[in-house]
Every structure is written in structure tokens, then in C-alpha cells.
Amino acid sequence: MKINRHASVLGAVLAAGALVLSACGSDNNTAGGSTSGAGAPAPTGTAQVDCGGKKALTAEGSTAQKGAMEAFIAAYGQKCQGYQLAYNPTGSGNGVKNFTGGQVDFGGSDSALKKDKGEVDAAAKRCKGNPAWNLPLVFGPVAIVYNNKDAQELTLTGELAAKIFSGAITDWSDPAIAAANGGKALPAKKITVVFRADESGTTDNFQKYLSAAGKGAWTKDAGKKFNGGVGQGAQGSAGVADAVAAGDGAIAYAEWSYAQDKNLAMAKIDSGSGPVELNAQTAGVAIQSAKVKGTGNDLELDLKSLYSSNTPGAYPLVLATYEIVCSKGYDADTAKAVKAFLTVAATDAQGQLQEAGYVPLPNQFQSKLLTAIQAIS
Amino acid sequence: MSDRSSLRRPATTATSGGPRGGGVTDDEQFAEAPIPSPPSQSAAKHGRLGDRVFAGFATGAGVFMVVLIAAIGIFLLIQAIPPLADNKASFLFSRTWNADPADLNFGVLDLLLVTVFSSVFALVIAMPVSLGIALFLTQYAPRRAARPLAYLVDLLAAVPSIIYGLWGLEVLAPALSGFSVWLNENLGWIPIFADGNVSAQIGQTIFVAGIVLAVMLLPIITAVSREVFDRTPTPHLEGAIALGATKWEVIRTTVLPFGRPGYISASMLGLGRALGETIALLIILSTTTQFFGWSLFDGGDTIASKIARASAEFNDPKAAGAYVAAGLVLFALTFVVNAAARAIVAGHKEYE
Numbered sequence: 001m002k003i004n005r006h007a008s009v010l011g012a013v014l015a016a017g018a019l020v021l022s023a024c025g026s027d028n029n030t031a032g033g034s035t036s037g038a039g040a041p042a043p044t045g046t047a048q049v050d051c052g053g054k055k056a057l058t059a060e061g062s063t064a065q066k067g068a069m070e071a072f073i074a075a076y077g078q079k080c081q082g083y084q085l086a087y088n089p090t091g092s093g094n095g096v097k098n099f100t101g102g103q104v105d106f107g108g109s110d111s112a113l114k115k116d117k118g119e120v121d122a123a124a125k126r127c128k129g130n131p132a133w134n135l136p137l138v139f140g141p142v143a144i145v146y147n148n149k150d151a152q153e154l155t156l157t158g159e160l161a162a163k164i165f166s167g168a169i170t171d172w173s174d175p176a177i178a179a180a181n182g183g184k185a186l187p188a189k190k191i192t193v194v195f196r197a198d199e200s201g202t203t204d205n206f207q208k209y210l211s212a213a214g215k216g217a218w219t220k221d222a223g224k225k226f227n228g229g230v231g232q233g234a235q236g237s238a239g240v241a242d243a244v245a246a247g248d249g250a251i252a253y254a255e256w257s258y259a260q261d262k263n264l265a266m267a268k269i270d271s272g273s274g275p276v277e278l279n280a281q282t283a284g285v286a287i288q289s290a291k292v293k294g295t296g297n298d299l300e301l302d303l304k305s306l307y308s309s310n311t312p313g314a315y316p317l318v319l320a321t322y323e324i325v326c327s328k329g330y331d332a333d334t335a336k337a338v339k340a341f342l343t344v345a346a347t348d349a350q351g352q353l354q355e356a357g358y359v360p361l362p363n364q365f366q367s368k369l370l371t372a373i374q375a376i377s
Numbered sequence: 378m379s380d381r382s383s384l385r386r387p388a389t390t391a392t393s394g395g396p397r398g399g400g401v402t403d404d405e406q407f408a409e410a411p412i413p414s415p416p417s418q419s420a421a422k423h424g425r426l427g428d429r430v431f432a433g434f435a436t437g438a439g440v441f442m443v444v445l446i447a448a449i450g451i452f453l454l455i456q457a458i459p460p461l462a463d464n465k466a467s468f469l470f471s472r473t474w475n476a477d478p479a480d481l482n483f484g485v486l487d488l489l490l491v492t493v494f495s496s497v498f499a500l501v502i503a504m505p506v507s508l509g510i511a512l513f514l515t516q517y518a519p520r521r522a523a524r525p526l527a528y529l530v531d532l533l534a535a536v537p538s539i540i541y542g543l544w545g546l547e548v549l550a551p552a553l554s555g556f557s558v559w560l561n562e563n564l565g566w567i568p569i570f571a572d573g574n575v576s577a578q579i580g581q582t583i584f585v586a587g588i589v590l591a592v593m594l595l596p597i598i599t600a601v602s603r604e605v606f607d608r609t610p611t612p613h614l615e616g617a618i619a620l621g622a623t624k625w626e627v628i629r630t631t632v633l634p635f636g637r638p639g640y641i642s643a644s645m646l647g648l649g650r651a652l653g654e655t656i657a658l659l660i661i662l663s664t665t666t667q668f669f670g671w672s673l674f675d676g677g678d679t680i681a682s683k684i685a686r687a688s689a690e691f692n693d694p695k696a697a698g699a700y701v702a703a704g705l706v707l708f709a710l711t712f713v714v715n716a717a718a719r720a721i722v723a724g725h726k727e728y729e
Contacts, residue, residue: 091689192576194579194663198686198689229666231665231666232574232575232579232664232665232676233663233664233676234581234663235660235686238546239581239660242550242551242579242581243579243581246551246554246578246579246580247576247578247579248578250579
């Protein structure tokens with residue numbers, strides 16, 4: 001269905017292939033070689049991985065981390081010969097449901113377990129009375145993409161984005177847009193807002209961002225359905241990217257990989273400390289600055305602090321997706337394999353993430369994650 | 378001259394999808410042969426085992442069909458009644474759709490209008506083109522070329538609709554972008570080319586979706602029409618030629634009158650397909666927050682695409698039931714269309 005997604009997956013596979021080839025020469029130099037982004041927060045290369053335990057792990061959940069999972073699985077199979085993981089991208093809700101139901105070894109979800117929905121308790125029950133941890137392992141930046149041949153560059157503030165996506169600003173010549181772009185007014189042209197017609201975690205996070213960073217300009221609800229009340233919906237990220245590519249005057253939000261595939265112009269975001277463009281480094285800075293809401297090794301993020309941060313050089317519009325694992329309560333075989341897989345994912349596999357449209361983990365954050373992963377038993 | 382049995386044939390072969398593009402000798406046999414009496418009668422008379430087994434099998438298959446349709450109808454009804462009972466809006470006349478189980482407020486009118494409008498638009502494009510293809514294949518093309526060409530047209534039907542959808546989104550929509558904008562700017566005073574509720578330039582509109590639908594209808598309408606035109610009794614053709622008719626006159630005076638009921642029936646089959654088409658429209662059409670406004674440059678959702686778009690959130694029986702209720706409307710609509718097709722065919726039989 002999604003040609004572009006396939007293309008990016010193909011890219012990830014090719015990257016994995018390249019890694020296999022280069023790994024023939026030198027065993028301990030995997031990640032550094034394929035990361036091209038200059039100054040990107042370099043994930044430390046390989047780690048000591050204790051392969052073993054269950055041969056075939058299962059996981060299920062978020063579609064947003066599918067591409068990253070494919071990179072992780074490739075790296076895992078290479079690092080731990082003969083071990084594999086099957087990831088079933090059926091959506092966050094199913095991921096949580098089947099994790100708490102004990103159907104899969106861990107779940108992938110766009111949001112942390114929710115206490116008020118009983119998910120925390122259900123997960124604790126599945127983990128034989130031990131708490132489940134939310135490990136934010138995969139970060140996918142969301143780009144605000146636009147198509148306006150008069151605007152080579154565009155800077156938006158959170159407030160401006162909230163106003164555009166809720167229909168308060170309807171024309172590119174609006175003085176508020178000019179004010180954020182050095183006072184230069186764009187020629188008059190209708191803004192066509194394009195949103196995801198299907199339900200999506202990307203929409204959910206984008207609306208959370210608008211409400212956190214919009215300084216009150218976003219009065220609508222968050223949620224997986226777009227609530228802005230303007231514009232037109234396109235099916236899937238591929239449909240959104242196509243619409244923006246075709247329509248002069250269009251603006252939308254889409255995962256980074258789609259924006260890259262279609263060569264769409266991406267708006268810079270000014271959170272109060274100057275315009276910041278989207279790249280692995282700026283997104284990494286934002287992740288680094290995010291506060292952890294969970295306690296101990298539960299690394300649930302405070303998204304509000306991430307989205308409303310005005311850290312200089314940070315691109316705050318990042319979709320965080322979690323792996324939901326048991327802290328304790330796995331049988332020994334499963335625990336060993338889960339630990340090995342997550343360790344590979346957090347270290348060796350990081351080098352291939354950028355090509356698949358994800359942000360490699362910043363160093364400091366990576367060590368937090370590794371501490372948590374090591375504590376699984 | 379106008380033998381009743383030969384006239385009735387097109388309708389029956391049309392729906393059963395019998396042998397295609399038969400040779401001349403075949404045609405003559407079909408045109409002249411009397412209708413065989415149904416096998417069930419002879420089974421009762423002779424009572425041989427094979428006859429009885431086959432009669433039982435055929436009857437069983439027929440009954441199974443009826444039971445299946447009834448079961449689908451009943452399933453839809455049972456699922457649809459609870460949400461309909463809780464619905465705050467008028468189901469048939471409201472244009473808003475809110476299937477949130479806590480606040481059921483859904484009406485099918487907008488979906489229905491988009492469904493019918495896009496299907497009729499597709500039919501308006503597909504009918505003349507199919508007629509042309511069918512006439513070309515049966516009357517103009519040399520026999521040797523007609524058969525492979527007919528296969529090619531049939532191949533169109535074998536393309537999965539998701540491929541049509543992707544083609545529409547990735548290829549046709551950008552390609553028609555300029556033309557759409559031109560139509561909108563220059564013929565915008567005609568209501569169907571007026572400003573729609575989505576961008577004509579982006580092209581995720583009923584206009585593009587309808588053209589894709591039309592392409593999907595071509596093989597269906599063509600295949601059946603071709604069958605019918607092919608069965609024009611040779612004496613009719615020869616008579617017309619003997620009277621000095623040109624090719625066009627032959628077609629006008631013999632082929633078209635003979636094939637009209639079958640052609641219309643074929644078009645209605647196509648319409649049924651267009652009404653129910655899901656995934657191609659799901660991919661192409663933009664959803665919108667505004668109501669449908671009778672423009673080809675509107676977006677929106679058809680009943681089928683709306684159901685498909687929401688199918689991921691079917692975790693509440695009431696919300697799902699609201700969509701099933703919409704499905705019920707589509708079911709009824711298709712039923713009406715098919716009944717209309719039958720009525721047209723039957724009407725023609727009366728006075729020809």
C-alpha cells in the first residue's frame with residue numbers, strides 16, 4: 001500500500017546489507033561507519049551482548065516503529081547468529097493488549113501504559129506482580145512539510161502552527177507568518193491544510209505538540225483523529241506526502257522519512273530560541289532535554305516538557321515510541337533474549353536508524369536505557 | 378423475425394458469464410437453438426441417480442445463494458439496530474457522521490451522495506467507452522485480432538483495486554492536476570466543476586476517483602456487452618447488409634437494438650461494482666470536514682471507503698454497528714440498482 005514506506009524499508013535493508021559487508025572487515029566498527037550526519041550524537045558502536053535464551057522472540061504494536069524494528073531485527077540476527085524476533089505492526093493498542101495478555105514478549109506503543117485505563121495493573125499481572133517498564137527506544141521526528149514555491153525557507157513557531165492547523169490563519173500572506181520569517185510577507189495564497197484521514201499516532205503526537213507549544217492557540221483535543229476542523233485528509237503518510245507534493249500552498253505534518261522520500265520542504269521550528277531545522281542532531285538535542293516522568297528504570301517521558309522546551313538547537317516535534325517490557329517476571333530464557341535484543345537495538349542498530357527516518361539515541365539517553373535494559377531479569 | 382427465445386438469451390448469458398467470443402457457428406447455434414427445458418424436470422421424470430444428484434446439487438447451490446443473501450441482510454440488521462436506536466441524528470437525512478459510542482450522532486446522507494455521485498460519474502465515462510470497445514471487438518476488429526484484444530480488456534478486471542488506487546494517487550492525480558485546475562477555472566460556472574471542498578490541484582478528488590472507477594468498470598461492461606453484440610442473429614446482419622446498409626447503419630439498426638437490454642444490464646452490473654468499490658477510493662479520496670457540494674472537485678468518503686477507513690477502530694460494537702448500518706444502506710442501494718437493471722431488461726423484452 002505504501003510505496004514510499006517500502007522504499008524506506010528497502011533503504012534500511014540495503015543499509016543493513018552494507019553493514020554486513022563492512023562488518024566482514026572489522027568486527028567492532030559497525031555503527032560509526034554508516035552514520036553520515038556530521039556532528040550527530042554518535043551512538044557508541046557495539047556493546048558486549050550476551051546472546052542466548054529464547055531463539056525466536058515475538059513483539060507486537062506500534063506501526064510508527066516498524067522501520068526501526070526492521071533495522072533492529074537485522075542487527076540482532078547479525079550479532080546473535082540464529083536468533084530472531086518477529087515484530088507484528090498492528091498498532092499500539094494491540095501491542096499493549098497482547099503484551100498484557102502474555103501473547104508477545106514485549107509490546108511497542110506510541111504512548112506509555114496508562115494507569116487510568118488499567119493498563120499498568122494488567123501489565124503488572126502479566127509480569128507476575130512486577131511492574132512493567134516503558135522504554136522509549138525509538139524516536140521518529142515529525143516534519144511540518146509545506147509546498148509554497150514562494151517560500152524557500154519557512155520558520156514556524158508552535159503558536160503559528162497551532163493557528164494554521166486550526167484554521168485561524170488561512171493565507172500565506174498573513175502578517176503573523178511574515179513576523180516569524182524576518183518580516184518578509186509572502187504573496188497571498190490560500191493555505192491548504194492536509195491531515196491524516198486515518199487514525200494515527202503521528203496525528204496524536206502532533207496535536208499534543210500543538211497544545212503544548214501553541215501558547216493556547218490550540219483549543220482542540222488531542223487524539224488519533226485530526227481535530228483541527230480545516231483542510232483535507234489523505235490516507236496514510238504516503239497520501240499526505242503526495243498531497244503536499246502536488247498542491248501549491250499545502251501544509252501538513254508527516255514522518256521525517258516521508259518528507260525525505262518526497263523531497264518536501266520542511267519548516268524550521270522556532271521555540272523561542274531561534275529557528276531550528278530538523279536533522280538528527282537537533283532532534284537528538286530535544287530528546288536529551290526531555291524529562292523522564294517514570295520512576296527508576298521506568299523511562300516514561302514527560303512529553304509536555306519535550307514539546308514545550310525552548311532549549312536552543314532543539315527540534316521538539318519528535319514522536320517517542322516505547323518498548324513495554326517486564327522489569328521482572330520473564331522466564332530466564334526469555335529475559336536473556338529480550339535483554340540481548342534490546343541491547344543490540346540500543347547500540348549496534350543505532351547507526352542504521354537515520355536512513356530509516358529515525359533519530360539515533362543521544363549518548364546520555366542511551367546509557368539510561370542500557371542501565372534499564374541490564375536491570376531486566 | 379424477432380424470435381423471442383433468441384432475444385431473451387443475452388440477458389441470461391450476460392449474467393452467467395458464459396463462453397466468450399464464440400465463433401460464427403457457435404453464434405448460429407445459440408441464436409437458433411430452442412431453450413432446453415430445465416434439468417430438474419427431466420430428473421423428476423427419469424429418476425436416474427446422476428440426474429437426481431445433479432439436480433440436488435444445483436438446487437442446493439441455488440438455495441444456498443438465497444440463504445447467504447438473507448443471512449447477510451439479517452447480520453447487517455442485527456448489528457445495525459442497537460446503534461440506530463441510540464442515534465441522536467436522523468440516520469437517513471443527517472449529513473454529519475460521529476460514531477463515537479458515547480455520543481452517537483451519525484447520518485448517512487453525505488456518504489450516500491458521494492457514493493452515488495462518484496459512481497454515476499464513473500458510469501457516464503465508462504458506458505460510451507465500453508460500448509465503443511465492444512462494438513470494435515465484435516464488428517470492426519478482424520476475428521484474429523479480436524480475441525487477444527478481448528483478453529487484454531478482461532485483464533483489466535484482474536488488476537487488484539489497490540493497484541488502481543495507487544495508480545490514481547501517484548500517477549493520475551498529478552497528471553490531471555493541470556487539467557482539473559483548468560476545468561475549475563474556466564468551466565467553474567457549471568456546478569459540477571465549481572470549487573470543491575478540497576484542492577483540485579492536489580487531485581484527491583471525486584473527479585480523479587471517478588476516472589479510476591471508470592477504468593475499473595470498463596472490463597465488466599465491455600465483457601458483457603461484447604457477448605451480447607456477438608450474438609446478434611446473423612440473418613439480421615445479412616438482411617441489413619443486403620438492403621444496402623453501411624457498417625454504421627448495420628450497427629444502428631440491428632446490433633444496437635438487439636444488444637441494448639444486455640448493454641444496459643451490463644452497465645448496471647458495473648454500477649453495482651462502482652457503488653461497492655472500496656480500497657481504490659479509500660486511497661484516492663481526501664476526507665474533508667465540509668459537506669459534499671455536488672462538485673467533482675469535492676473530496677469526501679463513499680459508504681464503503683468510510684467503513685474501510687474506520688475499520689481499524691472497530692473495538693466497540695456500537696461504533697462498528699453504526700458503520701454496519703451504513704453498509705446496510707449500500708446493500709439496499711445495490712439491490713435497488715440490480716432490480717432496476719432487471720426491470721429495464723424485462724421492459725425491453727416486452728415490446729421488441
